[in-house]
Amino acid sequence: MNRTKTIDKLRSPLAALALLPLLALGACGGADDGSSASASASGGGEGGATLNLVAYSTPQVVYDEVIPDFQKTPEGEGVRFKSSFGASGEQSRAVEAGLPADIVSFSVEPDMTRLVDAGLVDAGWKNTEHDGLVTTSVVAFVVRKGNPKNIRTWDDLLRPGIKVVTPNPFTSGAAKWNLLGAYAHGGLDYVRKLITEHVDVQPKSGREALQTFTGGTGDVLLSYEYEATTAQKKGEDVEYVIPDDTLRIDITIAKTAKAPAAADAFLEYVLGDAAQQRFADWGYRPVNETVLEKNREKFPEPKTLRTIDDLGGWEKIDDDLFDPEKGSIAKIEEEAGVSTAK
Numbered sequence: 001m002n003r004t005k006t007i008d009k010l011r012s013p014l015a016a017l018a019l020l021p022l023l024a025l026g027a028c029g030g031a032d033d034g035s036s037a038s039a040s041a042s043g044g045g046e047g048g049a050t051l052n053l054v055a056y057s058t059p060q061v062v063y064d065e066v067i068p069d070f071q072k073t074p075e076g077e078g079v080r081f082k083s084s085f086g087a088s089g090e091q092s093r094a095v096e097a098g099l100p101a102d103i104v105s106f107s108v109e110p111d112m113t114r115l116v117d118a119g120l121v122d123a124g125w126k127n128t129e130h131d132g133l134v135t136t137s138v139v140a141f142v143v144r145k146g147n148p149k150n151i152r153t154w155d156d157l158l159r160p161g162i163k164v165v166t167p168n169p170f171t172s173g174a175a176k177w178n179l180l181g182a183y184a185h186g187g188l189d190y191v192r193k194l195i196t197e198h199v200d201v202q203p204k205s206g207r208e209a210l211q212t213f214t215g216g217t218g219d220v221l222l223s224y225e226y227e228a229t230t231a232q233k234k235g236e237d238v239e240y241v242i243p244d245d246t247l248r249i250d251i252t253i254a255k256t257a258k259a260p261a262a263a264d265a266f267l268e269y270v271l272g273d274a275a276q277q278r279f280a281d282w283g284y285r286p287v288n289e290t291v292l293e294k295n296r297e298k299f300p301e302p303k304t305l306r307t308i309d310d311l312g313g314w315e316k317i318d319d320d321l322f323d324p325e326k327g328s329i330a331k332i333e334e335e336a337g338v339s340t341a342k
Helices: 013-018 020-024 060-071 088-097 109-117 173-198 206-214 225-233 261-270 273-281 289-294 314-322 328-335
Strands: 040-042 050-056 080-086 103-105 133-144 199-201 220-224 238-241 245-252 304-306
Touching: 050 060, 050 088, 050 261, 060 080, 060 261, 060 273, 080 088, 088 103, 088 109, 088 173, 103 261, 109 245, 109 314, 133 173, 133 225, 133 273, 173 199, 173 206, 173 220, 173 245, 173 314, 173 328, 206 220, 206 225, 220 225, 225 238, 261 273, 273 289, 314 328
Parallel strands: 050 080, 050 103, 245 304
Antiparallel strands: 040 080, 133 220, 133 238, 133 245
């Protein structure tokens, strides 16, 4: 059966480097959170440090609140920010290619590991109280208002005629988590059926996938739990279902090796009560236990919640499943006509 795939090819590090002049132009106001070349600047006092925040696309709405909050504290007074938000893999490659970054936050650990291997992030970045995480989430099903197709379980996604939207795992960290959730449920056979028979569109990032879905494409969007809550806060007519068996999503954060002292203060603030509550308000599961307990009713625990360690850890999983040349899921994506080039 011939079907057209929506494919966003990866930019090479050289291409990412070519984008640096655009990324460096921090325009006043909000960034386009679906573009890896987006950038924004928040003003601070004169003479303070400037922090470059580079992150994956979805939490821009939270940082747009957290940064001004931090700047009102004694530690944040006079600190200026330049920020860039986009698909996690593209952001990581852009930093590797030379995009200025003091704080980096990615949706999958391999995007951080790339910068460790490049000498840009300290190898001990996970040696923190929260293991290098800023928030967690779970793989969820975003559905249309009223859930008209009655999608409740992973097996429902394979029903005849059900169309699924999920991003490209070779640009988007969200997509890797989505497909790992599918893999944890039913193995490679399930993933193959899902991709080849039910997924027609694979946008570049989690945020672009949400925009594609709310624009009318598909019956269900595989995504983070907080993508649905963010969409609801923005007035979209969507609901979400957390399947009984799903996967915990770990969101990483770290400072770069040459970051100024203000980066430590910002990291401490981001993991503190006030900022973690901001994340909770947008549907992100806090890693701060005090804030998580305060918001427990918002974040029900699935019956079966697996972690990346249950699947063998990122080093093994990324190599076995997503390596462009030998990964099992990479081969499935190639068969479906999706670019796996890096």
